[in-house]
Amino acid sequence: MKLISSIVTLSLIYATPIIITALGGLYSERSGIVNIALEGIMVVGAFVAATFTPLNEAVFGNWTPWIAILLGALAGGLYSLIHAFVSIDLRADQVISGTALNMLSLGITVYFCQIFFNQQRTKTFNRGFVKTNVPLLSDIPIIGDLFFKRMYYTFYVALALVIITAFILKRTRFGLRLRASGEHPSAVDSVGVSVRKMRYIGVLISGLLAGLSGGIMVLTQATQFTAGSIHGIGFISLAALIFGRWNAYGVLGASIFFGFSQIFTIFSKDIPLLASVPAEIFKAVPYVLTIIAMLIFSRKNVGPKASGELYDVSKR
């Protein structure tokens, strides 16, 4: 039971950044812009959060990580605006723009690490997020063990974001217009709603969420920011978005699956049968599973129809 509960808890912890980033991708793609820069945006968010934390933990105490991830989100939002500008206003290829942002993110963060800390990584911090037993709820038998003991509060943030996102898309005026922009932009335009505005908002939200997620990831899974802090989680989030069929609850399920795939490495040592297998194999598991999931699910294309396509008002 102990093993199962820690497997579940760890899966959820590792799923947290995937959930949030994939939700970010959902806003962007639903508006019609493919955002493969999620990885790079996470890197920027992680860097900002991990830079703020060691420099300010003496001042803000236990609030430090929360402020840090909000700053990470803001940085991610700002960084994503480059993608919005290049792909919406300059009409560049969205994949190329995203790739450029991914490459830039590593260069720029390591460069600033060198300036701030005289090394290629940030200073280690003491006050990342702390695993907590949720009061009252953790006392519930079984459920408390699985979901509320030794957890980061950030998981509940991710859960709340899933519910909010599903509600926004389904019930609100903004959600209807956002979805429409990703499906049939000229229809949106013909009823007097600005596609450009919807797409800017979609990309901006994706940047805010991916930045938030990068901050959470570094403050829950590491003690400092390095060039390898995000290690492809942004891309796995994109896979989770497709796997989850561009739907908030689907994203939740897919992200937990990918979160689970990451913890093999940790548990392989405890299970005798798996201990003899080289650890590198387990490290590859999430990526291999991602490829397999893509192979299976990419055939049934149910994504937003106009995602990735330029919308040129003058060609209507």
Add this chain to the structure above:
Amino acid sequence: MDNYVVEMRNITKVFPGIIANDDVTLQLKKGEIHALLGENGAGKSTLMSVLFGFYQPEKGEIYVRGEKVDIKSPNIAHELGIGMVHQHFQLIDNFTVVENIILGDEPGGFLVDYDKARKEVIALSTQYGLGVDPDAKIEDISVGMQQRVEILKVLYRKADIIILDEPTAVLTPQEIEELVEIMKNFAAEGKSVILITHKLKEILAAADRVSVLRQGKYIGTVNVADTTEAEMASMMVGREVNFKVDKKPANPGEKVLEIKDLWVKDQRGLDALQGLSLYLREGEILGIAGVDGNGQQELVEAITGLVPIEKGEILLQGQSIVNERIKSRINKGIAYVPEDRQKRALIMDFRLDENIILKSYEKEPLSKGHILNQEEINKKGNSIIEEYDVRSSEGIDTIVRNMSGGNQQKAIIGREMDLKPLVMVASQPSRGLDVGAIEYVHKRLVELRDQGKAVLLVSFELDEIMNVSDRINVIYQGKITGNVIPEKTTVQELGLMMSGSKEVDLA
């Protein structure tokens, strides 16, 4: 002047290199159905785009209900009560009818009040007898119903000036009759309708007055009651038009193409052809009538080899060709004039002569081994240009993109006829062409048939099917539901077969 609900005075709209509207005036009375007639490229859509706020005119004034207005965007047009039913529907496939209608004008605040929206849609649909299911998804309803959703979008926005852009192109004859009734209801209620069209029969059936445009210029406005089809046609084209295609009776010979129980899936994986069978004889033109999306494209592409088939047989002179590659089908005598000439038939940025030899470049003397013989290619290009009257600014050196649609089509027809085919598959060969070019295309198809070749003509224009074909097969939901002779049927009967409510086999 107060009688006019919309008055567009002396509108001039210039695009680089072309004057789309040259001093055009349009006066719309309250409660009338006003047809706007003109050929493709005559400037109808541009004029309506000016009224709808998509374009700003260089010169001219617009008055709505007697007041001068400056329509800078579609939003202003909406506020003035002007609504447009676009030719290409602006509907989102996986949204419901209600979602599509309210988009951009949602009731409620931050949260959409879907209950209220649904009630309003039902009320409007009932009031005008549109019979639309508010909860259906667009992808699940017929094209005719989709058009009614577009109309509901306009009504929901309280428009009383309604522009319908080529609304009948996608409808069966029965659906067209219903649409005419709907338009007349609008007019009776005091709404004003502008009907953009190039079909004369519809104007006679529906409109009160008609304004004609030709090459961007305003030709005149007449009362429909005082005019005839011939008069409108000559206003539109600028000369007398011969509606009938000149042709001798057909003299069909052996079956040259035979299709048996053909099943083909469409891009979504659904059965587009469901056991279709037909035959085509030497020396006849077989017209395929039907509403767009009933399997015409899949039929054409199965014959030419562009899509794989699930099962069934395609026999060319008794021999199966289902396993033949596209190139070998071409060499065995299947010529093809595709519906989308710019995508499927031409390489737009290649020279004219290069496009002309696209299907024959591997044959001597155009090439030897892997080496092209430029001199022979030029010669071939010139001979096709001359024989088929292809006009272009620089002869064989012209980049095809810079040629008019009519001349592009002449070049394609020249190329395909030069292959000396057994079977010519012509899919909407007159789409987007002006009257002169359409006459030319029809003449060439008849000529081919007189040489004893077989022609398969797919068209959504029933007039074209009736005038050009020697025999008509009607396609409905991937099957042939009718096999008739044009002289022994009517448009109404074809319409019933096109909607699956009647099956006839006379041959």
